[in-house]
Amino acid sequence: MQNSVLILDFGSQYTQLIARRVRELNIYCEIHPFHKIPEDLSPFKAVILSGSPFSVRADDAPHPDLSSVKGKLPLLGVCYGAQYLAHFYGGKVAASNIREYGRAHLTVIKDAQPLFENITENSQVWMSHSDTIKDLPDNATTIASTADVFNAAYRIDNEDTYGIQFHPEVYHSTDGKTLLHNFLINIAGVEPDWTPGAFVDMTVADLKEKIGDDKVVLGLSGGVDSSVAAILLHKAIGKNLHCIFVNNGLLRKDEYDQVLHQYKDLGLNVKGVDATARFMDALAGIEDPELKRKAIGRVFIEVFDDEATSIENVTYLAQGTIYPDVIESISVNGPSATIKSHHNVGGLPDFMKLKIVEPLRMLFKDEVRRVGKEMDMDPNILGRHPFPGPGLAIRILGAIDQGKVRLLQEADAIFIANLKKWELYDKVWQAGAILLPVNSVGVMGDERTYEKCVALRAVESTDGMTADWVDLPYKFLQDTSNEIINKVKGVNRVVYDISSKPPATIEWE
Numbered sequence: 171m172q173n174s175v176l177i178l179d180f181g182s183q184y185t186q187l188i189a190r191r192v193r194e195l196n197i198y199c200e201i202h203p204f205h206k207i208p209e210d211l212s213p214f215k216a217v218i219l220s221g222s223p224f225s226v227r228a229d230d231a232p233h234p235d236l237s238s239v240k241g242k243l244p245l246l247g248v249c250y251g252a253q254y255l256a257h258f259y260g261g262k263v264a265a266s267n268i269r270e271y272g273r274a275h276l277t278v279i280k281d282a283q284p285l286f287e288n289i290t291e292n293s294q295v296w297m298s299h300s301d302t303i304k305d306l307p308d309n310a311t312t313i314a315s316t317a318d319v320f321n322a323a324y325r326i327d328n329e330d331t332y333g334i335q336f337h338p339e340v341y342h343s344t345d346g347k348t349l350l351h352n353f354l355i356n357i358a359g360v361e362p363d364w365t366p367g368a369f370v371d372m373t374v375a376d377l378k379e380k381i382g383d384d385k386v387v388l389g390l391s392g393g394v395d396s397s398v399a400a401i402l403l404h405k406a407i408g409k410n411l412h413c414i415f416v417n418n419g420l421l422r423k424d425e426y427d428q429v430l431h432q433y434k435d436l437g438l439n440v441k442g443v444d445a446t447a448r449f450m451d452a453l454a455g456i457e458d459p460e461l462k463r464k465a466i467g468r469v470f471i472e473v474f475d476d477e478a479t480s481i482e483n484v485t486y487l488a489q490g491t492i493y494p495d496v497i498e499s500i501s502v503n504g505p506s507a508t509i510k511s512h513h514n515v516g517g518l519p520d521f522m523k524l525k526i527v528e529p530l531r532m533l534f535k536d537e538v539r540r541v542g543k544e545m546d547m548d549p550n551i552l553g554r555h556p557f558p559g560p561g562l563a564i565r566i567l568g569a570i571d572q573g574k575v576r577l578l579q580e581a582d583a584i585f586i587a588n589l590k591k592w593e594l595y596d597k598v599w600q601a602g603a604i605l606l607p608v609n610s611v612g613v614m615g616d617e618r619t620y621e622k623c624v625a626l627r628a629v630e631s632t633d634g635m636t637a638d639w640v641d642l643p644y645k646f647l648q649d650t651s652n653e654i655i656n657k658v659k660g661v662n663r664v665v666y667d668i669s670s671k672p673p674a675t676i677e678w679e
Contacts, residue, residue: 173361175199175354176214176239178207179497180222180232180250184298186497187339188218188248190534190632191350196362200532201497204234216244216358219251221337225301226250226257227265233258244330244358249299252324252333259326260308263301271298273342274316283313285323285332287352289345295322295336296343303335330357366537366544370402373529377406384485386527387478389470390415390440391559392429395490395530397551398542400438402529403488405545412484413438414477416470419446419572420561422586423579432551445473446572453563453570459679462570466560478524487524491531492538494634536632555600556634564679568607578605580658581624588650589628598640601628603654604667604678612662614655621662624654629676637671 175192179185179201192199202208204219217239224231232254239245240255247255257263276293279286295316303321306312310333314323323334332353338346354360386403390396390413403411415433417426426442433440452465478484530538535556542552558564562582566574582603589595604625612619626647631637651664667674 172213173198173215173363174213175358175360176208176211176217176243177201178204178217178219178234178251180204180220180224180254182221182223182250184337184339185220186494188220189493191339191347192218192354193364193534193537194347195351195354196364197354197360198364204232207234207236207238211238211243214243215360216246216354219245219247219254221249221251221298224250226253226263227301240331241329244353245332246353247331247333248339249335249337252335253299253301253303255326255331255333256303256305256307256310256321256324261303261310262305264304266300266302271300272296274318274322274336276314276322277317278315280311280313283325284357285325285334285349285352286314287356288348289352294342294344295338295346296340297336299335303333307333366540369533369537369541370405370544373402374406377403377527377529381407381410381486381527383410385410385412385481385483386486386488387412387414387474387481387484387524388488389413389474390429390433390438391490391557392421392425392554393490393557394535394542394552394554395492395538397433397436398538398545398547399488399490399529400433401436401542401545401547403527404436404438409439411439411488412478412481413440414474415440415442416473416477417442417444417446418449418466418470418561418563420449420466420563420570420575422557422562423583432548436548441477443473443477445469448473450570450572455569457568459564462563462679463560466563485525486527488527488529491528493530493532493534496531535634553596555595555598555602557602558677564677565602566605567678574605577622577658577660578603578624581605581654581661581664584653584657585626585650588646588653592643592646594640594642594646597630598628599631599634599637600676601626601640603627610663614662619662622660623663623665624658624661625665625667625678626650627667627676627678629671631671631676634676637676639668639670642666 175197177188177199189199189201253263274295274297276291279291306324309327310324312321312324316322319335325332338349388400400413415430430442449469452469456462539552562575562578563570566578585603606623606625608623609620610623628640629637630640647666654661654664
């Protein structure tokens with residue numbers, strides 16, 4: 171991609187937010203670890219240095235060679251990035267007398283500063299650091315201050331190099347998007363031409379050139395990512411795309427038939443494979459969630475490979491990998507600690523001699539939906555809540571059997587149907603029911619019962635990296651609980667999960 175922005179990641183929890191804000195300006199950007207600056211910088215018109223959990227004063231602080239970018243490309247240092255430019259280019263960084271964290275306000279903005287165009291004094295910014303810039307780097311001038319931070323922003327003379335001590339990427343910085351616009355568009359001259367339509371045109375052209383007349387096999391899941399990837403590939407190679415939709419027996423109620431029908435309406439060459447018995451045999455007696463994921467992943471690859479090898483001359487395997495997966499796999503300190511296994515990260519087993527094609531690997535989830543909308547895809551597919559690859563296996567705590575699956579499918583169907591009935595479905599990022607491995611005492615028809623407990627989970631999020639529980643109406647919860655208990659035999663108690671992520675994950679396993 172030409173006309174791009176390079177974000178060098180120093181390990182900040184906010185680095186992905188920088189990328190998201192840049193993309194919201196219709197500007198393409200890429201995140202690279204600070205120690206892996208691309209040799210070819212010709213596609214990039216500006217560079218942003220992220221924040222970091224490190225102190226520039228520490229012996230193990232990230233210390234890249236910026237000679238290829240500083241003074242040669244417009245450069246914006248954010249928090250650690252600003253401190254780095256000060257500390258290693260003639261200035262001084264010291265421990266702050268107070269930990270500068272949270273909301274602050276710009277008290278002084280020097281006149282006619284292009285970085286702060288259309289931003290007024292008293293604008294709220296977000297601080298998150300324990301060091302402060304005492305002395306500026308060589309040939310630098312302070313251009314903005316707060317009540318506690320004199321050098322809140324500075325510019326190096328005769329360069330388009332800026333440092334800001336606050337985080338413009340977080341929502342708490344009320345004019346953060348304006349500042350990024352000023353730097354990238356007004357100062358760096360980056361063209362805001364990264365649009366869903368441009369992505370579709372570019373990606374289809376690239377896929378045609380890369381794949382040619384070869385055949386591609388894609389495992390459809392019914393989710394947004396694999397569906398959008400399928401339509402992009404279909405536009406590029408038509409009948410040479412072969413889609414396989416595997417029923418692992420752990421989908422939602424009636425989902426296999428419904429989704430298979432939707433895919434055929436899209437004109438895709440799709441084959442449905444019902445492998446329920448095979449998956450249930452592999453899961454028999456397994457209670458550990460990681461072992462369940464591994465068993466499901468292993469059987470899926472076996473089933474998928476059986477079907478893929480029946481198609482002659484297949485060269486590529488397509489996957490719906492998206493950018494958060496890619497970022498995690500190239501993070502500053504290597505891949506992040508494994509919270510749970512992901513079905514589409516980590517490559518292929520040796521026996522599958524296929525090349526990988528990932529049309530969405532540079533998109534965030536919300537961008538995937540916008541691309542799908544650009545291609546006039548069915549809103550019911552694009553609006554579908556994320557659903558875990560292992561399906562209901564990780565929403566049934568403990569061992570799995572088909573009786574438990576049927577029970578949870580019924581409870582989940584009532585929950586989802588009621589969300590739609592109450593016009594709440596599209597206001598929720600992800601929702602589902604969880605079957606707990608406990609029985610509780612109840613009274614039904616003057617008789618004692620000892621039956622299962624179902625937990626309901628609904629969260630709001632932007633990309634699933636963090637999430638908050640949704641404050642669903644009490645009347646909705648009351649009606650849904652009553653309906654589940656009355657209609658789903660074997661359940662006598664319903665609870666609602668009010669845990670946010672972090673500390674809890676969205677799924678229970």
